[in-house]
Amino acid sequence: MPGEACEAGPSHPSLYSYFIAMGFSKNIVEKAIKKNGEGNSEAILETLLTYSATENPYLKNEDGPIESIARNYVDGLEDDSSDTDDFDDLEFIEAPPGRDRNLLTLVEMGFSAEEASAARDRCGLDASVLELADSIHAAHMAKDSHGIVLGSPIINKPNEATFYSTSRKKRILMEEKRKHRRNSHHGSRRSEYLKKAALDVDIPKPMIGFSLPFQNCIKRRNLPDSALGPPYFYYENVALAPKGVWDTISRFLYDIEPEFVDSKYFCASMRKRAYIHNLPIENRFPLLPLPKKTIQEALPSTKKWWPEWDNRTQLNCLQTCTASAKLTEKIKKALDDSGDVPSLRVQEYVLAQCKKWNLVWVGRHKAAPLEPDEIEMLLRFPKNHTRGGGIGRTERFKSLGNSFQIDTVAYHLSVLKNIFPDGINVLSLFSGIGGAEVALHSLGIRLKAVVSVEISEVNRNIIRCWWEQTNQKGTLIEVDDVQKLDGGNLEKFMRRIGGFHLVIGGSPCNNLTGSNRHSRDGLEGKDSSLFYDFFRILDLVKCIMGKKF
Numbered sequence: 438m439p440g441e442a443c444e445a446g447p448s449h450p451s452l453y454s455y456f457i458a459m460g461f462s463k464n465i466v467e468k469a470i471k472k473n474g475e476g477n478s479e480a481i482l483e484t485l486l487t488y489s490a491t492e493n494p495y496l497k498n499e500d501g502p503i504e505s506i507a508r509n510y511v512d513g514l515e516d517d518s519s520d521t522d523d524f525d526d527l528e529f530i531e532a533p534p535g536r537d538r539n540l541l542t543l544v545e546m547g548f549s550a551e552e553a554s555a556a557r558d559r560c561g562l563d564a565s566v567l568e569l570a571d572s573i574h575a576a577h578m579a580k581d582s583h584g585i586v587l588g589s590p591i592i593n594k595p596n597e598a599t600f601y602s603t604s605r606k607k608r609i610l611m612e613e614k615r616k617h618r619r620n621s622h623h624g625s626r627r628s629e630y631l632k633k634a635a636l637d638v639d640i641p642k643p644m645i646g647f648s649l650p651f652q653n654c655i656k657r658r659n660l661p662d663s664a665l666g667p668p669y670f671y672y673e674n675v676a677l678a679p680k681g682v683w684d685t686i687s688r689f690l691y692d693i694e695p696e697f698v699d700s701k702y703f704c705a706s707m708r709k710r711a712y713i714h715n716l717p718i719e720n721r722f723p724l725l726p727l728p729k730k731t732i733q734e735a736l737p738s739t740k741k742w743w744p745e746w747d748n749r750t751q752l753n754c755l756q757t758c759t760a761s762a763k764l765t766e767k768i769k770k771a772l773d774d775s776g777d778v779p780s781l782r783v784q785e786y787v788l789a790q791c792k793k794w795n796l797v798w799v800g801r802h803k804a805a806p807l808e809p810d811e812i813e814m815l816l817r818f819p820k821n822h823t824r825g826g827g828i829g830r831t832e833r834f835k836s837l838g839n840s841f842q843i844d845t846v847a848y849h850l851s852v853l854k855n856i857f858p859d860g861i862n863v864l865s866l867f868s869g870i871g872g873a874e875v876a877l878h879s880l881g882i883r884l885k886a887v888v889s890v891e892i893s894e895v896n897r898n899i900i901r902c903w904w905e906q907t908n909q910k911g912t913l914i915e916v917d918d919v920q921k922l923d924g925g926n927l928e929k930f931m932r933r934i935g936g937f938h939l940v941i942g943g944s945p946c947n948n949l950t951g952s953n954r955h956s957r958d959g960l961e962g963k964d965s966s967l968f969y970d971f972f973r974i975l976d977l978v979k980c981i982m983g984k985k986f
């Protein structure tokens with residue numbers, strides 16, 4: 438083990454070879470040993486992880502999981518005015534709690550989140566990364582030899598075998614990171630090519646998830662014990678993410694298989710999303726009345742003007758921006774100039790623009806973008822949900838474009854109604870305009886308490902207005918940044934409201950979506966790496982609930 442190896446000085450190669458075998462470069466191993474001395478392998482590993490984080494271009498930009506948490510806490514310190522209306526005595530701590538960080542490090546090392554949590558349960562909250570890694574390995578060995586997983590605490594002394602298992606995982610991890618680094622450092626043509634190739638994710642077709650309303654479940658699943666709720670959790674993001682992203686998200690979330698659903702099966706507009714959750718999947722029910730599923734049924738006034746050659750029956754995904762007036766003017770001119778039946782070329786041009794921008798027919802030769810209230814209707818928000826209260830049109834499009842499609846999400850969440858007949862406490866992360874809250878309320882599930890975490894003030898205002906307009910009787914607690922949530926303030930919230938039944942959220946997709954050509958950096962991108970906060974916070978909630986706070 439590293440501690441023992443430390444007895445041998447630098448002249449003894451084992452300490453060097455140990456860390457080099459883990460995938461760290463000779464150079465930084467030398468530096469780390471020099472910095473910490475040879476007696477403290479844990480500190481050496483810590484330094485190595487820090488060095489390699491700064492070496493990594495993603496982490497250098499403070500985008501990686503470990504770095505971003507460190508940054509968050511620093512930010513929390515700089516800005517000590519917590520933006521919470523309801524709860525103004527939040528305390529922020531200086532550094533990420535070692536235990537959060539340890540879990541993240543273990544998952545980074547290639548262990549599953551489930552294994553990492555189980556090891557922490559066995560070894561205690563204060564166990565070091567190496568103790569935890571060794572405990573996981575010991576559990577593997579026990580499982581291999583007895584065919585069972587040990588449930589009782591195993592705090593084995595690290596030995597050489599466990600060393601090398603850990604180092605294998607670490608090596609794989611470092612190799613992955615090196616590959617990432619190589620790719621991002623290469624010439625733009627190569628990285629453009631790779632970015633395009635990365636678009637090709639394998640998603641199931643048809644994208645109906647595990648079931649659609651009034652159909653039997655096509656799936657049976659056995660979730661690992663450590664994933665079972667409460668708390669239930671529900672994580673959402675774009676389905677068409679770069680290759681490997683959903684594998685990684687799934688690995689962090691108990692290896693649960695994502696449920697890929699296109700909302701076109703629920704409403705008149707497409708929206709391809711994936712959801713990872715631990716909700717039961719039997720006995721779901723949809724919101725009634727069922728929405729209209731074709732454009733002309735959903736927007737009947739368009740029927741009169743719809744040209745025969747426009748064969749669309751459903752809209753494409755509702756985006757965060759809208760077509761310019763110039764474009765609709767150009768389309769009108771092209772059609773006016775072509776007489777009664779436009780040439781095939783004009784038809785093709787107009788149709789391509791209509792598909793790209795989701796234009797609908799509002800007059801003769803007049804194609805127009807959807808109005809925000811039409812988008813609200815398609816997503817099944819209450820009319821004027823995003824209107825007034827100081828929100829501008831552009832912001833409305835942006836917030837609506839990012840939000841949940843309520844029918845889809847409500848269908849998945851419907852199972853909670855029987856489980857919690859008296860209502861639920863929700864931790865709503867990245868709440869946006871409150872898709873989760875609206876879905877639960879529409880299902881008739883009482884919102885006893887909602888801690889809503891959303892960085893945009895405009896969005897927070899929308900949720901607060903909706904809360905007032907719908908005469909909610911429960912407690913709404915607002916927090917402005919997921920990065921400000923730590924074990925301390927979560928525990929206070931949970932004491933105050935009595936724990937969470939549901940942790941729900943879809944972190945920003947900016948760096949994942951195919952429409953973003955500039956910073957499609959995957960899960961390590963500046964905004965998308967906030968996914969790690971979802972995982973971190975969920976884990977904290979589970980941990981605090983496990984303690985029976």
Ligand code: SAH
Pocket residue numbers: 836839840841866867868869870871872873890891892893896917918919920942943944945946967
């Ligand atoms: N599901 C939501 C929308 C999610 S989009 C809905 O139904 O409306 C992602 C949201 O995360 C955006 O609203 C964005 O403003 C918010 N966000 C981005 N960074 C954040 C942070 N650090 N903390 C909290 N919210 C954040």
